[in-house]
Amino acid sequence: MKQEIGLLVIFLLVFLYDTFMPKNSLKALPVVTTLLMVVFTALGFGICYGGNTSAVAAFGGMYETSAVVTAIKNILNIGVIIVLIQSIRWANGELMIMRRGEFYELLLVTLFGMYLMISARHFLLFVIGLECASLPLAAMVAFDKNRYESHEAAVKYILTAVFSSAIFMMGLSFVYACAGSLYFDKIYNALYGEHTAMLVLALAFVISGVGFKLSLVPFHLWTADVYQGAPTSVTSYLSVISKGATAFAFLVILAQVFGSIYSQVWEWMLYALIILTITVGNLFAIRQRNMKRFLAFSSISQAGYIMLGIIAYNTMGVAAMMYYILVYIFSNLAAFGVIGAIENATGKISMDDYRGLYKTNPRLSFAMMLAMFSLAGIPPFAGFFSKFFIFTAAVGQGSVAIYVLVLIALINTIVSLYYYLLVVKAMFISDDECTIARFRSAFSERLGMWIAVAGIIFLGLLSPVYDYLLDLTADSSLLAYFIR
Amino acid sequence: MFCCGLYGFLTRRNMIAMLVSLELMLNAVDMNFVIFNRFLFPGAMEGMMFTLFAIGIAAAETALAIAIIINIFRSVHNIDVRELNQMKF
DSSP: OHHHHHHHHHHHHHHHHHHHSOGGGGGGHHHHHHHHHHHHHHHHHHHHHTSOOSOEEETTTTEEEOHHHHHHHHHHHHHHHHHHHHHHHHHTSGGGGGGHHHHHHHHHHHHHHHHHHHHBOBHHHHHHHHHHHHHHHHHHHTTOTTOHHHHHHHHHHHHHHHHHHHHHHHHHHHHHHHHSOOBHHHHHHHTTTOOOHHHHHHHHHHHHHHHHHHTOGGGOHHHHHHHHHSOHHHHHHIIIIIHHHHHHHHHHIIIIISGGGIIIIIHHHHHHHHHHHHHHHHHHHHTOOBHHHHHHHHHHHHHHHHHHHHHHOSHHHHHHHHHHHHHHHHHHHHHHHHHHHHHHHHOOOBGGGGTTHHHHOHHHHHHHHHHHHHHHTOTTSHHHHHHHHHHHHHHTTOOHHHHHHHHHHHHHHHHHHHHHHHHHHHHHTOOSOOSSOOOOOOHHHHHHHHHHHHHHHHHHHOTHHHHHHHHHHHTOSTTGGGOO | OHHHHHHHHHHOOBHHHHHHHHHHHHHHHHHHHHHHHHHTOTTOOHHHHHHHHHHHHHHHHHHHHHHHHHHHHHHHSOOBGGGOOSSOO
């Protein structure tokens, strides 16, 4: 409960600052918000290390937090801090002066929704968290009032979001009919070993509802348009924080609510979804020329890899998944930091503009290269280890089908290497004259990129991070249901 | 009712009509919860409570969607989704 309350306090402080401070001190609002988040995250780590790690429940068992949940919230906080740092320049731009505060308030509210979603132990609270996380995001996507694409992206986002939550809640009503309760543990017990047509239908609805939010493949069509149309800061937030939180919440639902019907009902659904997600995401990413659309499809296929941690169905899978989310936050935010810096300076976001970037902006292209290597999973960088751990965890599940699945995922890694290297090739090897002149990015943008790049390099070299996550998940009550 | 909404959402090309169809789907969910609660589990009120919250959430969703549609209308004077195709692969 401490983290939610802390976040609400930050939200109120930002709101009061935005409302009551004199006009000329409002320019410091982004910095103030970032500093507050840094303090908050430090306190969160304090809870994680020092405080008691046993599970705490509230609202009559509707809400529950434990060490693992605190850890994933801290991981999300780190991502939010980087996003905030990278968005400072954009938020202080001319177009944003009137709406600067709203951006930060909406962002904090969505983060609060994600917290609720992660630690909900009752579907009512889960749905509230889900909506709280997705509705303000639609407003954030529509933030660039003067750009038409922003509106188009927002309308696509809100319609798919409402549509998916309608489907999700329909599934919930069937689950309710089967189990007679909406508490996670009660549903788990009521459904034990059951396999009826209604349950399959309910699971299909629930999985497709969450799949929309997570942009798994049959439900991914909104992703590229929204990522392209939204302001770059919002896109980076949407692609890492929102995705990471939803992935973890999805894990919680599948493990705690439907864990008892794993092999009967949803194992094969997830196999199909993962294979489709990874493959289609990769194949579509190859032909994109717009960098934001390119990263959208790359993030779709990354979501498929994250799902491998769920299908692994063991504690190592959970640790690997959290580690994957952490690494994915750093690598994707490094890429988005470069894109945002170039967009802020020159307004160019096409891959063709990146040709020969190395000659004019060597540092930016170096950061981009590291991000691409990490996303593709090239050994010394963190991306390799996260993929390695998640594959190991998945193989640990042991069935023949999972070997086939991991093989397909491995082949897809090679495909993804091709298109990630396309960007690197355009930046380093192309002989053309670069259309982007040499420029110096703002301090905040450089700071954001430095943090992200440092994360990419050091997370790969420091094994204690992963060991720590593994320890957490091993003695966690969250995963009691996972033990077979 | 859910299928009516689904059909409407997939075939209508006017954004307001799509929104109405979405409302139909959400209302179908509410009905479902209330009916299951009343006839299958009359002892507890969980489904009813869920419905109350779902109605509130649906209202918020509609308000936001309407606001965005008004913005779109201001910029292109049109709310036909077939016209919103500037971004595609």
